[in-house]
Amino acid sequence: MMKRTLMTSMSLVLALGLAACGNGNSGGGNAAEGSGDAATGGSGEKTKISYWTGDRHDADFVKEKVAEFNRANTDGIEVELVVKGDDFDTALDLSFQTSDAPDVIRVKENTIQTFYKKGFLAPIDEFLTDELKAKFPAMPDLNEFDGKRYSLPNYGTTMRLVYNKDLFAKAGVENPPTTLQELVDTAKKLTEAGKADGAYGFALNFKSPSSAFARSARVIAEMSGYGGFGYDFKTARYDFSGLEPIINAFKQIKDDGSMLPGVESLDIDPLRAQFAEGKIGMYISYSSEPGVYKNQFPAKIDWAAAPAPTIDGMVKGASGFLGGQWLSLSSKSENKEAAWKFMQFMYGDQVLTDYQEKGFGISMVPSISAVAATPDVNGIEGFLPNKNDGVWPIYPAVAPEGMKSDDAFFKYMLNGGDLKAVIADLNKRYNAALDSAIANDGIKAEPDAGFDPAGLGGKFAK
């Protein structure tokens, strides 16, 4: 009896233990890599600070710059660079729980609000000179909260349709598609031309539907004048109906057999590897792609990028230009002065200019954009900002009960059903969650009748 009680309680404790921590071994692609670039020589105590990033596309460049800072700075500061994988957010959460937080944190347009609310970030106003304030534009909700600055912009990310020029030529298609119907038709033609060699017209990284739609359906919707995540800034309500024709087009491509088989389990890197091999005709993604095909997966094909299509060929909005932040100071840092010195180095003209010229990102800092040369990377031309690129306001993210929009849309793509009913259900659940977030979590969502999506463009290029 004693033994039985013991075993039962042991199993309960085991189960609960994992449940409570939930994160024991994250397993998923944790490519965390510590690369302390210890400065050689030097005397006396070093001030050690750490910089955590989840970026891999620029990892070598940043590593080089960190080493340069460690060598050159005369204040005895030593920066340890930690490049995390997909578990960056999780690792950061844990680091703040365990008082092991980094000093400098890489923030993005989709994380800075959360990190700010969690109290991870320290304002940097005390360090900002008038010159710096003038040089780096303040962007509410993207680097400025409640009148205080928490980060400075470096580069912005654009979104484009990436296409295989060789396969286009083989299929006799001259121009990349500009409407959803053309996207569907082109995917079909490319598949007909390429299928014998295992090439298909279109693909997206549907292993993670949220990641796939956030780089594709989102930009098509934004170009067509709808909020990319189903939020309507005019009414301050969720309304996913703008995405309906886009999801239907994706479903059509899948039903036509023009989508790469196995997209259900395709991650973005395997997708890129396939594109580099010439097995994919088109996909939609961020401006980090040219760097990937230069360094990570050298492309064996001739490729280019073009503006994402719109629903009907008319541009009624702006293609999201994502950015406005790069590095932030940790609220838990015990060496804020030293951390700021490192940030100051990273935000120096030389690093920022190199960053663009080497093709890691397109500068969002006006004084750098004015002087930095076009990045020396094949394929970047198509990603440079044009008159239709613009910064969208931040939407109030909510946690609805039940299936998330991306999963519901992908389920429809695979299993069919009634998309209008799916959308009505999403609207209901997301708005209920929004109401709750407004009432309880201090989320602000105010209607803006004068909101003009078309007016967002034209600020970075004419």
Added chain:
Amino acid sequence: MNKTKNALFSYSFIFPSALLTIVLGIYPIAWAFRYMFYDYKGYGTARFTGLDNFSRILKDTQFWDSVVNTFVYAGGKLLITIPLALLLAAILNRGLRGRQLLRGIFFMPTVISTAVMAVVFFTIFNSYNGILNQFLIKLGLSDSGIDWLGPKYAMLTVILVAAWGAVGNYMLLFLAGLQNIPEDVYEASALDGASKIQQFRYVTLPMLGPVMQMVIMLAIITALKGYESIMVLTEGGPVGKTEVMFLYLYKLFFPIGGGSAGVQVQEFGYGSAVAFVSAIIVGIISLIYFYASRRMNQTD
């Protein structure tokens, strides 16, 4: 006096692990216990919502689907793992040439990181250029390959990968059990004219009972809680086909795809409630198993 001294001596040994258990085991559980009655997103103040999280669980079809998937996954994994592990252990317990090497080979998957293992299996099973499909196509067994990680076969694939990873571990435990069975029992049964199969059925299995009960118990709990390889292989997809209980739970705390998707909202409060219910489910299954298998443990 001597007694007190002894007790102190014993407590000093227990103290370090008791402390660790409290800090790393009891405290997180207490933390989760508290938040299951709250709406807490990981920032701001947690709002007490009573039993709201639990009534949400009752309506949460995604969670109940994941419970069903967990049973399918765990059941499939056990059905393959336990008989195979027992068979391998029985074979390797004999005086087979090279058995030490074989034991090492079968045990190897246990020491390989689950994530690394799943990445390797991804290159085998992925449908567009996976090794398995290329092999099938070369042999003329399939025209365009099979979508191993697609809606139809994804569950089967993750079960096979999980079984591959687990079989060596249980084989080793069975082997330890087999080696505790005295040789003279076999000799006696041989004198009575028992065949090898009869020996296995009437000597090996009953004498392995207590070990087997423990091993199956561990296997059940591990299988019900497993999610790591699924996370790497399919992230629970396509459309939730391989989403098991603890992966669903994990995603509530740490949404996947955060790096390149929209703004993600964490649900610590609801996640804690789901964790509690999941733990109860695992506990109930363990109890049922323990009750049903009590005959296996005749040494009580």
